[in-house]
Amino acid sequence: MKNPKIIPLILFTCLFSKGIIAQCPIIPAPSSYLKFKDRFDFQNLIQTNFSLIPANIKAYFTTEMSVLFNLELKQMENIKPTISFLKVESAIHKDWYEIDVKTDHILISFSSDASCFYAINSFLQLIEKKGTETYIQNCKITDYPKFEWRGLHLDVSRHFFSVEEVKKYIDLMAFYKFNTFHWHLTDDQGWRIEIKKYPKLTETGAWRDSTVNNHYTTIPRTYSSEIYGGFYTQEQIREVVKYAESKYINIVPEIEMPGHARAALAAYPEFSCTGIQQNVPGLWGVFDDIYCSKKETIDFNIDILSEVLELFPSKYIHIGGDEAPKDRWKKCINCQRIILENNLKGEHELQSYFIKKIDKYLTSKGRKLIGWDEILEGGLSPNATVMSWRGTQGGIEAVKQGHAVVMSPGSHCYFDHYQSKNSGDAIAFGGFTSLEKVYSFEPIPAELSLQESKLILGAQANLWTEYIPNMKQLEYMTFPRALALSQVLWSVKKPSYKVFQDRLIKKHLFLLKQKDVNYSKAIFYPKMTISKTKNGIRYNFKSDLKDYQFIENNANQYGSNSKIEYLEEIKVNLDRQRIPNGETAALIVPFYLGLEIKPIYINYKLHELLGLPIKFITEPNERYSYNKELCLLDGIIGVTPWNSGEWLGFDTTEIIFEVNLLKEVEIKNVYLSFLDDASSWIHLPEKIIISTSINKKKWDVFPFTVEKNKNTYQINKNAKYIKYKILTKKSIPQNFPGEGKTPWTFMDEIMVNFE
Ligand SMILES: [Zn+2]
DSSP states (O other): OOEEEEOOOOOOOOOOOOOOOOOOOSSOSSSSEEEEEEEEESSSSSOGGGGGGOOOHHHHOOOOOOOOHEEEOOOTSSSSOOOOEEESSOSSSSTEEEEOOOSSSSEEEESHHHHHHHHHHHHHOOOOOTTEEEEEEEEEEEEOOOOOOEEEEEEEEESOOOOHHHHHHHHHHHHTTTEEEEEEEETEEEEEEOOTTOOOOHHHEESOOOOESSSSTSSSSOOOOOOOOOOOOOOHHHHHHHEEEEETTTEEEEEEEEESOOHHHHHGGGGBOOOOOOOOOOSSSOSSSOOSHHHHHHHHHHHHHHHHHHHHOOSSSEOOOOOOHHHHHHHHHHHHHHHHHHOOOHHHHHHHHHHHHHHHHHHHHHHEEEEEEGGTOOOOOOOEEEEOSSSSSSHHHHHHTTTOOOEOOOOHBBSSSSSSTTSOOOSSSSSSSHHHHHOOOSSTTTTSSSHHHHTTEEEEOOOTTTTTOHHHHHHHHTTTTTHHHHHHHHSSSSSOHHHHHHIIIIHHHHHHTTTTTTOOOGGGOOOEEEEETTEEEEEEEEOOOOOOOOOHHHHHTTTTTOOOOOEEEEEEEGGGOOOTTEEEEEEOOOOTTTEEEEEEEEEEEEOOOTTOOOESSSOOOOOGOHHHHHHTTSBBOOTTTTTTTSSSESSSSSSEEEEEEEEEEEEEEEEOOBBGGGGGGBBOOEEEEEEEEEESSOEEEEEEEOOOTTTEEEEEEEEEEEEEEEEEOOOOTTTSTTSOOOOOOEEOEEEOOOO
């Protein structure tokens, strides 16, 4: 391959415009906000009647006022408070609150301790600081939450996060009114919770001797050989639970079964089907070795849960239930005997049998079982709640069966996906979930009736940490996307995305910075669009944030000098007539963020098919059709892991499309590339049949078998038209995730005469 040619483009414009309409600065936006003339000015010492609010809220309020605004709160006898609290016994919602800001007095009314805490967080976000003046615009806010489950998840198995880091995560959740922290404590790559009865779970299961480098689909794989791990003692867990409670956050612990159990089985191999001793893996993915379904294993899990219940007061206990391959069960005498004795229809019902035993135990202890949507397979346990991650379909099905559901679809709620198209971003799991996409999420599917929709408890975002090795990266992946989700979950009617974006940029990015959060700046990246031109294509980069005038307003507010200048527009034309075929080039689009130049890297290839007419006989699936007229002919190569937009996704077993070359061209070879990601049900096709013609009457046909890592197929024919026919496997093979279903085929750029 030739060296990439670097084309630096330097063009930025600084634009100022005046007058964004003043909006309520709070995220998530309250149900109602009325703005009045004049303002309340803070004095250095503020009289408050604290006696009505719980001690933890008093401590929080006092600390935050001091840290964020250098203001001191005091309660003194016989002096009329300037901020007073009032508990209201009967309100329209159990977590209702109201803030009434007048020039000489602020009244905060609330109906529950939690809502008092929510009111304080709203109050903190209302405060403006300019120079030496600190004030709140007079207003009246009435507010209460829409959903009862407003969650963020954290996987501490793939990478471990310390107690202090978990507490910071909880702090940030609380500030944005999340109330559920799903703590993913066990998985293949590490067991993170001390269990007194089984000390080897942490002595052995908490440590792995290697970790895979790069994306795990990158072949050949290499490993770092450092010992990696860690765990929380029961004392530390109690401390975190108590800490979260003080911020009105419930912790839902997750103990994975029967799959994702390799760390536990490394400690206690007798609970597997084979009994073979294996290590704690340093590779990501799904493993065949899962818990055996024999009685001893179920008892082992119940013993573990009995200690977990002592530590976590949560009504919901998450037991995983996802991604459990059935290979071992099929060959295990014990598992097959249980199937026979209990008259079960195969291994899916055996999984259901396993989960039902656990459900029975949890129910007997007054708790509720929640699991990933695979627990639907083989029959849902009577008291189970479903967390729908493979789209929303599992959730819909569970609701139709009368079960409660938490929505967490990969499409909108997986924050381990990319949030920008900048190839300079750190590696992520795959998929593309922009801030705007998260914001567009609707937890209640349109298919559900009003009555049924009451079973949707809410939603949560998941932070799987295969590619999140530390707190900085966790913050980067979580923020500001978590703010978009907090808005989705809180308000009955959410403001437009533009309004949200405005609040975020004018206020919250500064707050996040003040809280030392390494948030993503993808929101400032210019948007890239691709269009056809007469002789090729055009890349267009444009910022849609040019109307923001907050630089001087807010720069002083928190003592920062940050300055953001916006790139207005960059156009790059690629002409297929005048190109060195197959040359790889990199486009660097620079723009200022703060005082740094943050380049965005776009890698592309020049080739003879750029922007030519393409006709799809088989349509791509609408979820992955993007800009289909150009996607395969835009010069942008789909990257692995599959970042957004550059891969067309098909869910049919035959794919046909045709390219018109507009003139007769000598075709030496054709180039096609397919994604191979079995964990996402995406497989290579089996055959491709290329047909070429100069007149669309007589066709020459060239069949090929698809091979891994082979992209170029010899033709040596003159042609004006090329027809592509791609044949996939009829169904996903046994022992792969999604077995028996139609495989997905993901394609990216097609080229010709490319070596
Ligand atoms: Zn077994």
